[in-house]
Amino acid sequence: MSQQRIPLKLTATRFVRAVRIFMTSDVGRQARLLLFALVALFGGISALNVVNSYVGRYFMTAIAEKQTAEFIRQAILYTGAFAASTIVSVIARLAEERLALLWREFLTRRAIGIYMTNGTFYRVGVRGKLSHPDQRIAEDIKAFTITTLSFVLMLLNSALTILTFSSVLWLISPLLFIAAVVYAAFGSYMTIVLGRPLINLNHDQLDGEAAFRSSLIRVRENAESIVIAGEEQRHANLLLRQFDALAANFRRIIVVNRNVGYFTTGYNWMIQIIPVVIIAPAFFRGDMEFGVITQSAAAFAMLVGAFSFIVRQFNSISNFATVVARISSLLEAVEEAGKASTTDVEVVETEGKLAYEQLTLASPTQETLLKNLSMVVPTDTRLIVAGEGEAAGTALFRATAGIGASGNGRIHRPAREHMRFIAQRPYFAPGTLRQILVPTQRPTEESDDQILALLERLGLARPLTSSDLDEDQDWSSMLSPREQQLIVIASVLITAPSYVVLEKADTIFGHELLAEILRLLADRKIACVNFAEADAPRAGYDAVLEYHADGSWRWIDQGKRP
Template identity: 40%
Template sequence: MTTERAATFSRKSLKWLQGIIGAFLKSPSGTKAKCWVGSLLLLMLCMNAMNVVNSYVLREFMSAIQDRERAAFVNFAWLYAGVFAASTVFSVLLRFSEERLGLLWRDWMTRSLAGVYMDGKIYLRLRSDESLTNPDQRISEDVKSLTVTTLSLVIMLTNSTITVISFSGVLWAISPTLFLVALAYALLGSGLTVLLARPLVNLNYHQADFEADFRADLVKVHQLADGIALAGFEGRSRDRLMERIRRLVENYLRIIAVNRNVGFFTTGYNYLIQLVPIVIVAPMFMNEGVEFGVIGQSAMAFSTLVAALSLIVTQFQSISAYFAVLTRLGEFADTVKRSAEHQDDGCVDCAKSADHFVFDHLTLRSSLENGQVLIENLILTIEKGTRVLINGNHAAQQALFRAAAGVPIIGSGRVIRPPVGKAAFVPENPFLPPGTLRESFVAPEHDATTTDEQVWEVIRAVGLNEAISRHDGDVRHDWHDLLSLRDEQLMAIARAILLRPDFAVLGHLNSSLKQSTERKILKLMQQHGITCISFSDQLPSAEFHDLCLELGDDGSWQIVDPRPERKSVELAG
């Protein structure tokens, strides 16, 4: 469950954003990005030039109406339409350039974060780090929001700066008093908006987590549908979903309440913008100090200048949501960096340079707070051809399986194992990659040397022919949705055989396979010259095992020879 904690936005978040932008501009996509940035700046200058021209055209247009000059009226009407047409072209191209740059940045940033997340096995380490919630949403939705909103805010800020420079002179020429009023009005409005809307940063931060938690629980219900129904946990699952809904609704009600208060102020603030310049300039017209068209020009210039200076007032909801997203991604980056820096701290050293398995003074601990010793000072070498059964304490078995596979785990000592391709791992709940029949069974490195007949020969040998034949092999499938747990495990075994490894490390085949099927699989592995290291709760069999490693509940261990004609050897840990 997500724990509510304050969203701390700091200079570190801005520094991280600055670093990300710098890395993006230096990347292979950087040249194209700089071209889009240049086009954005040029188009913003053109847009502001059109706005300034438009203010003077409006002035002359209104003055022509006042003086009843029909020819001037028609000319300025056509000129007015021309300015609007040019502004339309520049506005559309500006939006197009912004979207293309945003997509380019999002593509690069998402690929970078997803690459680090997967290649560095960060997803494994974050499972035990409760300080970082919903990393999947941070990589997908938060990156999208960050890239789009950053560009939008930067463009608005740049555009506002150009607008202030452009219209300050226009407004000062009409009335210095009007310029000073615009400046004071914008500063006062921005300060009060920040005061009223400040809670939105924290509320938006938590809303993103509550929404993600709710989606995650809905996905779990879909994935575990059979288990929930068979165990009769519908009520408990429903209560959990209702609690998720309650939390996100209550938080959103707080957001709505803050938006209401901010809305009262900002709506009145925007309405007054139309009145203030008229109140100041109208007396000047009445005293015949200015033309009638100046009233329209002053209203346009005042509203444009105040809008440029009031970016915080008009965009604070977007800015608050943006700060929340920036904070979440900054936390993600910090956690990834911290995880990478400390990936070897307290973890087992694993080398992939041998043709056998070596567990050298291996001690493994639980990841729970108590840090219970699961295996203490294990010393064991498993040569090719030596079939081993590992049984006993289930938690210790899981820890040793992870250590053998090179998965980061708390402990000390060293594991030496065969390199990738020489050892296949089949966990109790295997992962089946989505794809066609051939893509799912044959690894890319063996694609050229494995025929379809060889694939079907292994499928028939493991007893998976009937289940696989029901589905079109040339169509991409998500096999987890189509196969039972038994068939999933058989498919993972078939894939392991087609890898042609020296070793196969098997995790609890007996959990989903009958004993007769398990014996058939072990014989099949032996026929293919694969040495099996089996994790199981069963007793060893001299037919399939040359050694048995028994793991005790207190971290102790012993090696037993299952062959009855030989005396058992016990090595206490």
């Protein structure tokens, strides 16, 4: 598992930007009110802590001097102070959780909105510059919001503690105050030196965990294919190699945690001894009452704890730095993918027309696949696109669908609601079969009986009833790939777009069923473009677009002219 250097300056910039966007958003007013309430609540907690320190001082002095009446009075005050601290702390915790949830809701909605717009999620995955964006949106945003807010409030609490207890400790003993500052500074420095490798190690661990989980999901999704191919052991070996890498990285984390743990544990134990050692001589001389010892120990612990924020929270801070860096890289990748493509192929939405204008396409190695394609696909036309090799056909299909293509020229096509693209492997989001067959934006007057009859005519072997159409299921896993293709074809026939563009429909449906589908499309006056295999039968089509290895092309009229 490779070590990655996390760009701390960029991470800090992204962090500040994320906070600013949230605070200036439409929920920013509510967020600011919650934040102000938290500041007030933590101020109250800090004040109550000071009160508790003095009540505890007099309480212990009353015990040492055997003053029963004073002991009872201070015990009552102690109980009241603790009750007030409990109430304020619980309310502050509730406000903190509400603000964290509000922030997570905002960031998640914004991230999904950007991620799922204009094919950004596709380009992020294809370019390979971001690993596991799904985990970053689901888990890292959650960790980012909760941990950020927790750290901000802990820093606020530490600052208030320093302000309030510095004066308390200085009044008890200036030497004790100086010792607290020096001791905390030394502890913070040593913790950073010993624990700094954790930041990159935690980053690699999160990525490795996501990759391992993703591999397990792929095995589950392709279980049947793996069993049929007899490749269980191969996939088991792959999973074990990934887990071994995870375990090796975690062992390195354990070593660093051990070193940090040795130091921080001893550091925390010494906090209990140092104030007593400094104050005890004054007590022995009779210069201080006994309660001052307990107050100084508590005040010293509170002040050193506030100054030692890094020592106490270093493991959480290292995890937090990792999460911020991953969120930073998510934003960077999404923004880069969302930028206009560098290709010179322009896709223009034109009402009722699919046409190519001086279109030239090239492979990733800049080999010309198709040169100067200029043609119009007439409405109510069945066109087959085939030729030598498959690279040119695949590139033209992807360019027509609006997926980034290398080349130049212009593609005119109808708006998405008037054009359907059917890839070799469709995907159905969980929902009802009716939602798949009849999208809400394309209502139909077809009755349930007509829909079921159409599915039967297309050869769907699975018997369905009207109730099945409204059953909420994960149809993508329940239906075979062929059945899914038939459902998509049925949806096209029901909603009747102007054009349907198919990818290798001849290999999916076979000649006889494809001929029937072409007839059904013709009956509904839906233009069809099939990007087929080179040797696919050309009967049943009105025209052929034939491409050649040198990038040239030819239109062959079999019934209609462009």
